[in-house]
Each structure stands twice: as C-alpha cells, then as structure tokens.
Amino acid sequence: MLSTTPRTRLGREKQRGSHDRDDLYEVLDTGLVCHLGVVVDGHPMVIPTGYGRVGDTLYLHGSTGARSLRAGKDSEVCVTVTHLDGIVLARSSFHHSVNYRSAVVYGRARLVTDEDERLLGLRALTEQLAPGQWDYARRPTRKELAQTAVLALSLEEASVKIRQGPPSDDEEDYALPIWAGVLPLVTTWGEPVPDPVLPEGIDIPVHIGGRQ
C-alpha cells in the first residue's frame, strides 16, 4: 500500500488514484525516462533523465557537473514517470482527456557514496533501458565512476494515477450526433540500427533482438 501524505493526497479526479504498490512498480518498471523536478534559485526546473529501480529505491545518475543533479543532491526532488496510452475524444471539448498511467515520487535525494551501492544503481539504470545490457557491455572504469554522480530516492512517498477507457460525457450530451471514443497510442520497438562503424560479424545480441 502507498501511504498518503499532504502532497500525495489526490486533489482532483480521486477515482483515478491507485494506492496499490504493484501499480507503482508497474508504471516505473515499464518506463524509460522520468522527468526530474528540482528547485534552482527558487524556480522549478524539469529535466528528462534516466532512472532505475531496486526494491523501494529509485536511482538517478548524471555527470557530477550537471546543474539538475547538483540542485537535487540532498534536497527535495520530484520524479514523475508518465505513459501516454491514447487520447480520449469526448462529445464536448470540456471532457476531452488522455488515457495515461503516471507515478509521482517525492523525497529528498541522497547522494550515493558507497561503491557497491553506486554500482547497484548504475546497473539498474542500464538494465532499465535494456535488460541484459549490464552484463553484456563494458563495465565502468574507475575514472568513469569518478565522473558519475548517483542519487537515490526512496519510494516511500509516491502516488499513482491511471485513466483508461472511454470518455465520460455529460448525460445530456450522449444524444448528440458526435463521434466519441479513444484514439490509442501504440509504442513499439523498431528494428535495431547497428552503429555504421560496427565491424562485420558482430550479431545483435538476443536480449536486444528479442525485444522487438
């Protein structure tokens, strides 16, 4: 169960809220990038970035010089992951909507200093993009690790919102001769595109080709 705090309490459209921790994991585990929100000099900054999950911890990473990570270190952040599943065409413009699944996580980001946990986080970040890739690609060197900041964010304070299904119109509008329904959005993997300078004879590994 997800606990409710003043900022995860759903204000609008409460029926779209889920307090099921499995829904939270599902939204997070099937995403590729999140939108990281930080406060810089009093104003908000929202940056798309990679992430990975291990249990109830999200890991983020970036260059040790990146502004968004510097701002997020040991301060309050918000991480949002959104899947857009379709647009909802209602009879009235007022009831137009989108079908989506989104997770919002609030908390204080912790700079990870323990080397084992840093590797665990980086592994999760790589595996989020392509499961199997961490064991396949060249591991980070000591020098690369020194250039990389890893942040950890607890999933303790999180909310999930899910909207699926047909439009919800006003009772009197259902008689209007207006088409209404959902236009689904479908996201799929295309054919892998090899690096143009890849030598011949190196096959696409199963864990990449297998994802099509």
Added chain:
Amino acid sequence: MLSTTPRTRLGREKQRGSHDRDDLYEVLDTGLVCHLGVVVDGHPMVIPTGYGRVGDTLYLHGSTGARSLRAGKDSEVCVTVTHLDGIVLARSSFHHSVNYRSAVVYGRARLVTDEDERLLGLRALTEQLAPGQWDYARRPTRKELAQTAVLALSLEEASVKIRQGPPSDDEEDYALPIWAGVLPLVTTWGEPVPDPVLPEGIDIPVHIGGRQ
C-alpha cells in the same frame, strides 16, 4: 533564434543544444502532454498535463481547484516536452544514452482572464490532441468555462536539446566485439476505439480516422 539566459544556457552536452526557434516549435507542436513543474511550499512538483501553442505563447489549463495550477498562477513554472526516439546502446555502459528531442520553457505563468484569449487557449489545447476537433465537438458552456483555469506562458525563455544517431564510444572501445547501435522507439496511432455506448450510424470523422 532562442536567446540564452543563465537557466537556458546548456551546461552539459552543449553540442545537443539547438538555438533554432523552428526546432522549438517542432518539438512543442508534435507533443501531446508536457510535464509542468511548479514549486509548492518550497518543494518541486511535476505533473503531466495538456498544452497548446499559439505563436509564442503556450497555453495550459485545468480545474480551478487543481493544486498544480494554483501554484503555477503568477509564479515561476517550467514546462518540459520530451520525445523519446530510441535507446542508444554503446560498447561501454558509461556511454549508454537515449535519442530524444526535448524543449524546456521557463517563465512566469499568467492567468488568462480575457474571454477571447481563454477560448483561443482552450481551442489550442483541444487542437493539440486532435487537429479539427475544436470545430467538431460541442464547445464549452459558460458554466464549464467558469470551472476552467487557463494559464499562458511566453516562449521567450526556452531551450531545445536534440540527440540523434549512433552511440559515441571511447576510441579504444571501438575494437571490442560488442554490438552497438540504436533501438528505435516508434509511436503510432492505433485503430480508433468507439465509445461502447455510441449510437450506430455515427462515423469516425475524417480528421480522426485520417490520423492513423
């Protein structure tokens, strides 16, 4: 041209930055939702929401009761739109990346009070989801308009980042027997799904079916 301010100046990966206003319009016009960042009680809040563009103004809307809109009214906001085009599989885990196009807009959101501009903004929001839909669906009533807050954000302070193409590995890694390349992400429209309670004889309008 997009002007550079301290917060739109690109810190990392400068070569990914574009200062072309047409790139900004392209990223914004082909998106469906943005991630709106606001500061609430000193902490960041990032919410997925709809938007529309008219010239150099972005319009956002929401219920007059929504926390994110209340916080964004007459205060600094950040609006980020991200298109994910693929994952970039490098030879080293360090150089893994994603191909993307993203726009970040900073500014003070203005609550729109002029009725004509409110309708212009709501029209842009509906048309962003489905061009042609504003003239097709039932227009908002006076009561619906009273429940809707419309915010305007100038595109004066914005930055665009674009990464496309193959991985960029370290020179010495190109000899490794590791597959490298891009796994493209393809987003398409599915078949329109009619509302189950739609009466027979109402065809899918051309502007919806035509988008498949």
